[in-house]
Amino acid sequence: MKKILALGMLGLLVAMAFALGTSATFRDYRVQRSSHIAIVADDSELIDLTPAQPYAYINERGKLVIDFSSDNPNWPGHEDANWTNRGMGLSPQSRYNFDHVFNVSNDLWENKTILVEVISSDPGKVSFYDPEENMRITGGNGTPYNSDTASGDVCFYLAPGEELGVGMELAAPNTLGDYNLTITVKAWPADDAPFVCGGGI
Amino acid sequence: MTIKLLAGIGLFTIIMSGLFFANLNSEHSIPVVYAISESEATNGTGSIESPVPPYSYLQDGFLKVDISNESPMYPGFGKGLGKDTVYVFEDVFTVKNNESETGESVICVTVTSNSDNIGVFEGNFKGSWNQSISITLLANETAYIGMHINTHNLTLGDYNTAITIEAFGGSCE
Known part of the structure; x- marks a missing residue:
């Protein structure tokens, strides 16, 4: 009986030692701090990708999709039954160009100009241009401003709040079918970027 | 008696x-042992970590990283991060050995992210990051902590995770 009591006391004393520790000088420090991150759709994130034409849209998963087929929810045939079989895609062996298919904008919070690079996974099928001539070919001095000058790897600068409409040149292959490719968008603070856009090699 | x-x-x-x-x-x-009590951290003294706005701030005296429209720093645009993207933020917050508070001329600080999607690194990003990093800080030395956030495999929504900051006297090794 006495022994149990003594053990109980010991437990209490250890607890008190802990409490004393908090008022002692620095020994050990351990804190948990919280972080909260919202994953949002491409058209409302820090570096916005916004559809600027019916060919581009934000899908239910929040991703920008550019779709030149009847799978596109904006395809008029979904609304109008008479539209069926018309304008379901691109013709083989033809070239199309669309100004301002999607916009890239600088919505970062810290008021910094950014360098943006846009890369096509298949430059033979999709390349980029800007009729306003604010784009450069990455690693060169060329200005892709129309169908003939379009490039599969382009760059441009965006001041805070600024946006640029990316035009797309599409070269359809000579066989029918669906073709999927990926557009990669990269961005850096302009003053800390790995290359200078329009600065040659 | x-x-x-x-x-x-x-x-x-x-x-x-x-x-x-x-x-x-x-x-x-x-x-x-919590060497520095919550009340000391609240009144702005005794904390090893400090925010570097805008992606972090002091919430009720504690460092909070917040990249959403709920942050008081939210400027009205850029509501968060996109999917399937890798973001690298340098200088999200700092850790400092304030010698007058720690009483130590050298401390080791460990910063650990409790989320697989968030890694941490010190100083300018050089291509590597880790779930946990340890930094030796001399008296009154400050280190800048950056975050590598990979949103692949995440769906739309809010993600709340923790960052653990530990420190003790002496160098890390």
Whole structure:
């Protein structure tokens, strides 16, 4: 009986030692701090990708999709039954160009100009241009401003709040079918970027 | 009789605490003692970590990283991060060995992200990051902590995770 009591006391004393520790000088420090991150759709994130034409849209998963087929929810045939079989895609062996298919904008919070690079996974099928001539070919001095000058790897600068409409040149292959490719968008603070856009090699 | 007993407890307590700290010091074991109380952190003194706005700020005196439209720093655009993207933010917050508070000329600070999607690194991003990093800080030295956030495999929504910051006297190795 006495022994149990003594053990109980010991437990209490250890607890008190802990409490004393908090008022002692620095020994050990351990804190948990919280972080909260919202994953949002491409058209409302820090570096916005916004559809600027019916060919581009934000899908239910929040991703920008550019779709030149009847799978596109904006395809008029979904609304109008008479539209069926018309304008379901691109013709083989033809070239199309669309100004301002999607916009890239600088919505970062810290008021910094950014360098943006846009890369096509298949430059033979999709390349980029800007009729306003604010784009450069990455690693060169060329200005892709129309169908003939379009490039599969382009760059441009965006001041805070600024946006640029990316035009797309599409070269359809000579066989029918669906073709999927990926557009990669990269961005850096302009003053800390790995290359200078329009600065040659 | 009662008075005597209390005095006895007091004496014993002091001995115990002395032993306890000696142990921690020599073994660098997992820290259990909160050397700096929450109240000290609240009034702006005693914290090792400090925010570097806009992607972090002090919420009720505590560092909070917030990249959403709920942050008081939210400027009205850029509501968060996109999917399937890798973001690298340099200088999200700092850790500092404030010698007048730590009483140590050298401390080791460990910053650990509790989320697989968030890695941490020190200083300018050079291509590598880790779930946990340890930094040795001399007296009054400050290190800038950056975050590598990979949103692949995440769906739309809010993600709340924790960052653990630990420190003890002496260098990391």
